[in-house]
Amino acid sequence: MKQKERCKIIRQERIGTDIYSLWLQTGAIAQAAQPGQFVMLYGTDRSRLLPRPISICQTDGAALRLVYRVAGEGTREFSYLELGHELEVLGPLGNGFPIQEAKGKQVLLLGGGIGIPPMLETAAALGNQATAVLGYRNELFLKEEFEAFCPVSVATEDGSSGVKGNVLDAVREGNLSADMLFACGPLPMLRAVKAYAQEMQIPCWISMEERMACGIGACLGCVCDSTQEDAHLHVHRKRVCKDGPVFLSTEVKL
Amino acid sequence: MISDICMGVELAGVTFKNPVMVASGTFGSGEEYGEYVDLNRLGAVVTKGVANVPWSGNPTPRIAETCGGMLNAIGLQNPGVEVLCQRDLPFLKQYDTRVIVNVCGRTKEDYCQVVERLAGEAVDMLEINVSCPNVKEGGIAFGQDARALEEITRAVKKYAAQPIILKLSPNVANIGEMARAAEAGGADAISLINTLTGMKIDIHKRAFALANKTGGLSGPAVKPVAVRMVYEASHACTLPVIGMGGIQNAEDAIEFLLAGASAVSVGTANFHNPCVTEEIIKGIEDYLKQYEIQDIQSLIGAVES
Numbered sequence A: 001m002k003q004k005e006r007c008k009i010i011r012q013e014r015i016g017t018d019i020y021s022l023w024l025q026t027g028a029i030a031q032a033a034q035p036g037q038f039v040m041l042y043g044t045d046r047s048r049l050l051p052r053p054i055s056i057c058q059t060d061g062a063a064l065r066l067v068y069r070v071a072g073e074g075t076r077e078f079s080y081l082e083l084g085h086e087l088e089v090l091g092p093l094g095n096g097f098p099i100q101e102a103k104g105k106q107v108l109l110l111g112g113g114i115g116i117p118p119m120l121e122t123a124a125a126l127g128n129q130a131t132a133v134l135g136y137r138n139e140l141f142l143k144e145e146f147e148a149f150c151p152v153s154v155a156t157e158d159g160s161s162g163v164k165g166n167v168l169d170a171v172r173e174g175n176l177s178a179d180m181l182f183a184c185g186p187l188p189m190l191r192a193v194k195a196y197a198q199e200m201q202i203p204c205w206i207s208m209e210e211r212m213a214c215g216i217g218a219c220l221g222c223v224c225d226s227t228q229e230d231a232h233l234h235v236h237r238k239r240v241c242k243d244g245p246v247f248l249s250t251e252v253k254l
Numbered sequence B: 001m002i003s004d005i006c007m008g009v010e011l012a013g014v015t016f017k018n019p020v021m022v023a024s025g026t027f028g029s030g031e032e033y034g035e036y037v038d039l040n041r042l043g044a045v046v047t048k049g050v051a052n053v054p055w056s057g058n059p060t061p062r063i064a065e066t067c068g069g070m071l072n073a074i075g076l077q078n079p080g081v082e083v084l085c086q087r088d089l090p091f092l093k094q095y096d097t098r099v100i101v102n103v104c105g106r107t108k109e110d111y112c113q114v115v116e117r118l119a120g121e122a123v124d125m126l127e128i129n130v131s132c133p134n135v136k137e138g139g140i141a142f143g144q145d146a147r148a149l150e151e152i153t154r155a156v157k158k159y160a161a162q163p164i165i166l167k168l169s170p171n172v173a174n175i176g177e178m179a180r181a182a183e184a185g186g187a188d189a190i191s192l193i194n195t196l197t198g199m200k201i202d203i204h205k206r207a208f209a210l211a212n213k214t215g216g217l218s219g220p221a222v223k224p225v226a227v228r229m230v231y232e233a234s235h236a237c238t239l240p241v242i243g244m245g246g247i248q249n250a251e252d253a254i255e256f257l258l259a260g261a262s263a264v265s266v267g268t269a270n271f272h273n274p275c276v277t278e279e280i281i282k283g284i285e286d287y288l289k290q291y292e293i294q295d296i297q298s299l300i301g302a303v304e305s
């Protein structure tokens, strides 16, 4: 039977304003993890019952790296955890990016804000097949680490680094082309990327976010709208936690 | 020390290997949690509410966390009874556990149609959900008026091949009256509580946390209300009661048994720990051993007054 794993914290550091990088020692999770999958993290404050979904950012043997932004009390609790403390983790969950399908193809990895972390493990898996385009408000994080795997372009909202604007501005300005797009970021970005992929006629996979309770496909809390009737649910919806979080952009309505 | 403890309970002629079930809608069809829990260990699997045709449910966000609980407004999304019969029931049949199907509808005819369709299927009991606060028509309209509740119970009972459980809403002034109405209509058992209608507002966005505005509150925050209602309902009628609402561990489950429940359902706690039901069963066994109680049935309603 699968179960939650108690994972020791090996390292935790602040890598930006409110952004933390957390390394956990796992038994099976890190080894089974695929780029684009996520885990559920369980806090110890019992007034907060629901686990927090966080994407897999990197793996190294039995170690798992998560990079998260403090968005509220749950993630704030994680940011206080110190070396040697334990955290309960369930996963890996969800489907992840289609690395097999990308074999021999050039892929643009588009990450916006806190959608950047899952792209790092994806870049590691694709290596020189990938070009990463990272969109920030102003403060950069993880950029050097992407550079270890693939070429990187940067866009910032205020123009303080790279191209002024968003990831698509950087794609257009750099004349970047590819056979496939993988994207993760805020909804407005995903909408723009989906439209861009349609215009360029490139297959595009996007990673979605939704409020979750179970994380394993049972509660139907995390659904998104789909263009076709889902084969399991028999309605025009898909579960982000189980059928996603990565979807072909034409499968879902944004 | 006693060696042989008896965990079995009986409701309306149906025997259960132990009193621990899962609450409808929190456990899917059982298949998803089957990777985390040995379904053979459970007293029963209670499936997500199912209607005569597929329902696509409410828009998102459907979930909001609250202090010690959560709000949900799934809106009874389900693939329809035909899919349940062809896919989910054969899956559950592989396990040595009881199967209770939760039934929802918009009209009396909807409920009767589902119940009739399930007549020949491998289902041990039917749980009639007249208490979902998240759908506009039907559902709770039947569950908040004693006369309407009695009427729908009677109507469904005519078509039901299996014993029926009426799932009661806590969003009523007098739970005893509702329990008696279910009994008068011919119900074989009652279950409670469904969720309490609640609301959450995001003060930064100045918007409702749920797309549906209101949602059903569940989890430990509702437990004292649920225990009180189980106590009142079990004293107001002679039907066996399935108690639920905020059960997180064996202690909580035992509290419900003492209040008068013959069995319990575990819902929201599955989200915090997917293996929690097995732990609760083990915890109840330990409690029986600790107090040298041979038969769990002697705990039912055994709170001293």
Ligand SMILES: Cc1cc2nc3c(=O)[nH]c(=O)nc-3n(C[C@H](O)[C@H](O)[C@H](O)COP(=O)(O)OP(=O)(O)OC[C@H]3O[C@@H](n4cnc5c(N)ncnc54)[C@H](O)[C@@H]3O)c2cc1C
Binding pocket: A038, A050, A051, A052, A053, A054, A055, A056, A067, A068, A069, A070, A071, A072, A073, A074, A075, A076, A114, A117, A118, A208, A209, A210, A211, A212, A245, B064, B065
């Ligand atoms: C598949 C997936 C992967 C994610 N990966 C990352 C990641 O790698 N790094 C990162 O920083 N964040 C990630 N998020 C977002 C992260 O889950 C939320 O920021 C986090 O749950 C906020 O919890 P909180 O208690 O700090 O905030 P609160 O706002 O207090 O949380 C209240 C409730 O809302 C939920 N919630 C709040 N914001 C979100 C959100 N954006 N998405 C889903 N649920 C939310 C919480 O889980 C909790 O149940 C991911 C979300 C999903 C769905």
Ligand SMILES: Cc1cc2nc3c(=O)[nH]c(=O)nc-3n(C[C@H](O)[C@H](O)[C@H](O)COP(=O)(O)O)c2cc1C
Binding pocket: A213, A219, A221, B023, B024, B025, B026, B048, B049, B072, B074, B076, B102, B129, B132, B167, B193, B194, B195, B217, B218, B219, B220, B222, B244, B245, B246, B247, B265, B266, B267, B268, B269
């Ligand atoms: C996400 C979710 C979905 C639910 N769906 C149903 C349902 O389909 N039918 C039903 O009768 N009750 C449904 N319920 C109510 C539960 O079965 C249960 O009555 C309630 O949550 C209280 O128990 P708990 O605090 O242990 O969760 C749902 C509850 C939740 C949290």
Ligand code: FES
Binding pocket: A211, A212, A213, A214, A215, A216, A217, A218, A219, A220, A221, A222, A223, A239, A240, A241, A242
């Ligand atoms: S979070 Fe429960 S189905 Fe996705």
